[in-house]
Amino acid sequence: MKCPDCQVDLNENVSRCPLCGKLAETSEPVIRDVSYQDYPAYEYRRFQRNLSLVYFCGSVAVFVALALLERLLTGRLHYLPYLAFLVPCVWALVIRPRMNRSLSPGNFLLGALFTISLLLFWVGRMQRLPMTSTLASGVAIVTLGAVSVLFLDTLVHKKNRERHLVFLLIFLVLGAAEFAAALREGHAHPAYVVLSACALGLSLINLIALGAFCGRALWEELRARFHF
Amino acid sequence: MPKMKRGSEIPHWFPLDVAGTIYPSARTRNWNYTYRSGFLLKEEVNPGLLRQALEDIHSRFPSFFVGVRNGLFWYYLERMENLDIVRRESTYPCRPMNIFSRQSPAIRILYDHRRFCLEIAHCVADGGATLTMAKALLARYLQLTGKEIPPDSGLTDLTEPPKPEELTDSYREFYVKKVGKPAPDANAWQYRPPQVLNYLKVIHGILPLEDVLPAAKARGITLTDYLMAVYLYAFYLAVPKSRRSSRQIKVSVPISLRNFFPTETLRNFSLFTNIGFDPRAKADFSFDDVLEAVKGKLAAAKTKEAMQKLLSSNVAMIQNPLVRLIPNVLKRRVLQIGYVLAGENKFTTPMTNLGRVTLPPGVAEHVEQVEGILGGSAQKRINCAMISDERFLHIYFSGDTKRTEVQREFFRLLAREGIRARVECNIREEEDVE
Known part of the structure; x- marks a missing residue:
């Protein structure tokens, strides 16, 4: 087959020229001794549009609705800055990783930590409780829970061990900060001190366990993650 | 085929080379830079033997079987051992691949009747390097099908361990300070017909x-x-x-x-x-x-002078302490914009x-x-x-x-x-x- 306009040889099984769309004519090929590649047939699948805009608009809508609700109930917009912080946190730590299929438990735990802490902060303000204690206790509880989950996951899933390293470091820093804050606050509730000590201790145990399980691989992972 | 000691002296991870740095950052949800190199044989491809050939050559070419990972300052490449990457071709060529996957490396091998090809993300290697690997895979495959390949064929020797020089970032190796900047390039006319997504x-x-x-x-x-x-x-x-x-x-x-x-x-x-x-x-x-x-x-x-200038300006940009200090999550956006403004x-x-x-x-x-x-x-x-x-x-x-x-x-x-x-x-x- 041949295209009368483009003057090129065409495959025997096509009726139109792929270059100009003209009907192909039967003719002797000018190039011989070479076979066609015959690409496999495939079914075109429409591209699934990115839903990030939908998620983003949804987040903004939630933010606006909560702000309006607060304005309606209290006549003020006192918690707007916290909400403004909460929405991007949930977006960055929970929604976006999920969209990218990076379903690491660490992402969800960090997201949960920020969300619960902010909610506690909000509730504390509404109930007129001392802010630092409420927030710090909440963060300590969540940190403890998150580190426990990571610890269990480290024991069960061998593949996830090295991936937990970064999250574990974040929780370690958080645990240390909470413990330091609890010690500094002279009249802190003993439960709060115990909780933050447990969070810090479990983070350390987790890190040591990870080091024992992974050995040199953990050091390599650290080097890779932080290479400059 | 004699087996070399797997993983000996081969690092588990590599920093991206200077050119490769841009590709993971420039990617979009429906695109990453993938290209294909392949051969149309005279006989039907045997997928079992192709898989075997891949098993045999993979330890000789460790830098190709890698996935991209996210570091604090830069992306990096991590070696992967999963070789379940041989597939029958069933869609359009160079379909974007998930270079961050933990399941498979940023390379796939496709076959269909008499053709087999490698599709690889550009952040891993360039066309010349991929062709070297593709030739080695082809030769090994033909050997497994019973064809005689003369020992002095000039192809990569699979019995040798990988050389450290094969894994180096040559941009950094040949970087020379103060050789001058390349001449600035004006923007070009852009051809923009309607795009069809999920299509090539x-x-x-x-x-x-x-x-x-x-x-x-x-x-x-x-x-x-x-x-x-x-x-x-x-x-x-x-x-x-x-x-x-x-x-x-x-x-x-x-x-x-x-x-x-x-x-x-x-x-x-x-x-x-x-x-x-x-x-x-x-x-x-x-x-x-x-x-x-x-x-x-x-x-x-x-x-050589023009290339040296271009090479050195690229390396100097990457090695700038300020650029290095920016966390990857921010740097990625900057590089993505830079890729369009200064490149495309x-x-x-x-x-x-x-x-x-x-x-x-x-x-x-x-x-x-x-x-x-x-x-x-x-x-x-x-x-x-x-x-x-x-x-x-x-x-x-x-x-x-x-x-x-x-x-x-x-x-x-x-x-x-x-x-x-x-x-x-x-x-x-x-x-x-x-």
């Missing part, structure tokens, strides 16, 4: 070298210069004046730095130069005018000539055609790759648009020059999207 139309042209080489010789220029002029003129003819802006039409040509710097690296080691002409210079351009405009420009750009905006279309693929005796007899396809691009709707074997030049136009006006003018111009051509498309008319 490949138009494969076969031209006999006995027609093309004399045509280039008669004009007194190299084959690459000649085809570049044809390609540029095809854009000039295909797009009406009213749709052209007042900018130059430019082609981006990759240049392998292996010809200028002594290296054995099997990672990226190439740079790009943009060559074109200004359609405003004359009311009407003829093909001869375009030939005259581009003649010698590529040779002038392909000097400077040329109209890419055109890569992989050159003549010479296969050793014992291998060449079993190969009918060679293949090299550029995947879709974030900004460019049409890309061109060329590769030749002993008798034919294969031209692969690929793009995520249905429009074929440039390709049409390209082949019509060749026909007017007296060059025979045969054309094939990966999408049959009944399969094409509405």
Whole structure:
């Protein structure tokens, strides 16, 4: 087959020229001794549009609705800055990783930590409780829970061990900060001190366990993650 | 086949090379830079033996079986042992791959009847390096099918362990401080036909070298210069004046730095130069005018001094302490914008000539055609790759648009020059999207 306009040889099984769309004519090929590649047939699948805009608009809508609700109930917009912080946190730590299929438990735990802490902060303000204690206790509880989950996951899933390293470091820093804050606050509730000590201790145990399980691989992972 | 000690002295992770740094950052949700290199054999491909051949060569080429990971300051490559990457070809070529996957490396091997090919993310290696690996895979596969390959075939020796030099980042190796900056490049005219997502139309042209080489010789220029002029003129003819802006039409040509710097690296080691002409210079351009405009420009750009300047400016940018300090999550956005402003905006279309693929005796007899396809691009709707074997030049136009006006003018111009051509498309008319 041949295209009368483009003057090129065409495959025997096509009726139109792929270059100009003209009907192909039967003719002797000018190039011989070479076979066609015959690409496999495939079914075109429409591209699934990115839903990030939908998620983003949804987040903004939630933010606006909560702000309006607060304005309606209290006549003020006192918690707007916290909400403004909460929405991007949930977006960055929970929604976006999920969209990218990076379903690491660490992402969800960090997201949960920020969300619960902010909610506690909000509730504390509404109930007129001392802010630092409420927030710090909440963060300590969540940190403890998150580190426990990571610890269990480290024991069960061998593949996830090295991936937990970064999250574990974040929780370690958080645990240390909470413990330091609890010690500094002279009249802190003993439960709060115990909780933050447990969070810090479990983070350390987790890190040591990870080091024992992974050995040199953990050091390599650290080097890779932080290479400059 | 003797087995080398797996993993001995081969690092578990590598920093991305200087050129590779940009690709993971520049990726979008529906695109990452993937390209294909492959062979059409004379016999049907046996997938079992292909898998076996891959098992046999993989320890010799550790830098190819990697996935991209997210570090605090930079992305990096992590070695992966999963070799379940041989698949029957069932979709369009160079489909974007998940380079961050923990399940499979940023490379896949596809087969279909007599053809097999490697599709690889550009952040891992460039075309020259991939071709080296593809040849080794081909030779091993043929050996497994019972073909005799002479020991002195010049292909990579699979019994040797990988050399450390093959894993080095040669950009950094040959970086020289204070060699001057390359001349700034003006923005080019952009060809923007409607894009179709999840789609790649490949138009494969076969031209006999006995027609093309004399045509280039008669004009007194190299084959690459000649085809570049044809390609540029095809854009000039295909797009009406009213749709052209007042900018130059430019082609981006990759240049392998292996010809200028002594290296054995099997990672990226190439740079790009943009060559074109200004359609405003004359009311009407003829093909001869375009030939005259581009003649010698590529040779002038392909000097060691020019390449050294370009290489050093790229490395200096990456090694800037301020750039290094920015966390990756922010740096990625900056690089993504930089990739468009300082890279993609400077040329109209890419055109890569992989050159003549010479296969050793014992291998060449079993190969009918060679293949090299550029995947879709974030900004460019049409890309061109060329590769030749002993008798034919294969031209692969690929793009995520249905429009074929440039390709049409390209082949019509060749026909007017007296060059025979045969054309094939990966999408049959009944399969094409509405």
